[in-house]
Amino acid sequence: MNSKQTGRRTFLKGVAGAAATLPFVSSGATAAPADLTINDAIAIILKNIPKPPSRDTVDTVKSGDPTQKVTGIATTFLATYDVIRQAADLGANFVITHEPTFYNHRDETDWLRSDAVYTAKKRLLDEKGIVVWRFHDYWHAARPDGILTGVTKKLGWQPQTGKENIFTIPPTTLRDLALSVKQKFGSPSVRFVGNPSQSCRTIGLSPGAYGGGPQITLLSREPIDVLVCGEIAEWETSEYVRDAVAEGKSKGLIVVGHVPSEEPGMEWLVEWLKPKLPGVKITHVPAGSPFSYV
């Protein structure tokens, strides 16, 4: 058992006890619990996720002291410099981010130690006393998947029975579906592969960057006309669909962008959290798309 694992197990044990005796203030359901720490809040969240603690999870505290009392929570797709500043302006000291803070999946920072962009971000976090905690693996492990739930609500689609990521909609063309998805996500631009006039009725949905293997397997094994996804590697899923179309198969791919495809899941987190943390001010601070297009 390594020290990281010990830390997480000890933490969870301590927190379970704390959650049972939380010192909520007596002024009603909308008042903030006076002594709720960020560690307490994390424990309450994890109690509601069926996935057991994992030593390999990326869902760790990335910055700040989680023993401090919660003054407010900001949920976001990614704790950008601007999101952190906005959270501080809102009086929130706890940022829950879905994606990494320091530009790599494991938030490793040794390679960034002398980097000016990293250093300035770390300084902002320290000055504002902000705790950033990642909620990625566990939010996807919520039942139903937290990201998928928020995204599905945003799209207004009804999943097929027993399949949370497969949907049947009134038939439309691939191009019109891309336009509709773009408008619902508020994306500045959406890419697609396939015949623009191809009929789409059955849709697979895969927010984020799920990987070429799983995306292609979904397209291959499920009887879907089109896969709507967040991000791809451009030598994988897009090339599979390009070949499928060249072979005369009726398949399409819509690539929404990573941010628009998952942000609704972090917006939904606000509603999911509110009854679990009554009295805590919880706000969604959108990261938004970083891209302009020409």
Add this chain to the structure above:
Amino acid sequence: MNSKQTGRRTFLKGVAGAAATLPFVSSGATAAPADLTINDAIAIILKNIPKPPSRDTVDTVKSGDPTQKVTGIATTFLATYDVIRQAADLGANFVITHEPTFYNHRDETDWLRSDAVYTAKKRLLDEKGIVVWRFHDYWHAARPDGILTGVTKKLGWQPQTGKENIFTIPPTTLRDLALSVKQKFGSPSVRFVGNPSQSCRTIGLSPGAYGGGPQITLLSREPIDVLVCGEIAEWETSEYVRDAVAEGKSKGLIVVGHVPSEEPGMEWLVEWLKPKLPGVKITHVPAGSPFSYV
């Protein structure tokens, strides 16, 4: 030593001998060598690359029998179904591709064995007797880098002395540079991160999907205003540049797309190859971008 390594070493040894005694026909420099096999052609190419043979390279034959005589060569960014069909129409039985044929970096096919898209592509390759060989690691290892050379020619930029991927250009804005790059690459759409009116004079160029770490390190360590790259992971380089801009730093990122950013390097391969394989018909067959945009 595993069988793969044995195979490559044996092959290279055999080929070095063959290259020394190639049976060129006697009717002049433009005539095809009558008995030149695809293995011979590969050996001649590799003789011109300074990188030693690697057991871990992805530059292997992906399909077909390379002991057959070359009838013609098609170079391409990626051996799509359409590219293979066009190569066959041109009478070429040897396709040199930069990127994978079967939708994953190592061209593993076990997971695709019952997949209809893969099966149809394999059938086309077999019916047409096409050999596909990947020229990725070794082409990047050419001195200068084969892809970078072709891309630089297309852009018309002059590298700084001693730095093949850093360029100084007359000052322009980030948006205008994105437009210029889009036009030169013939891209349908180009994304950028940063202030559209930011001045750009020093450019870093990183075709393909070089990875977040190397891309960020280039932005961090070199005094460049903007990085022009092929593909990114959307939680890495784009977020680094977004933070840099929020911190008041003058940095930009232009994301061209993987295909447009490397295709000129496979177009340049035709000119590089012609004097080495006199008399062989060599044609660039562009894969082109698979994307439409709304």
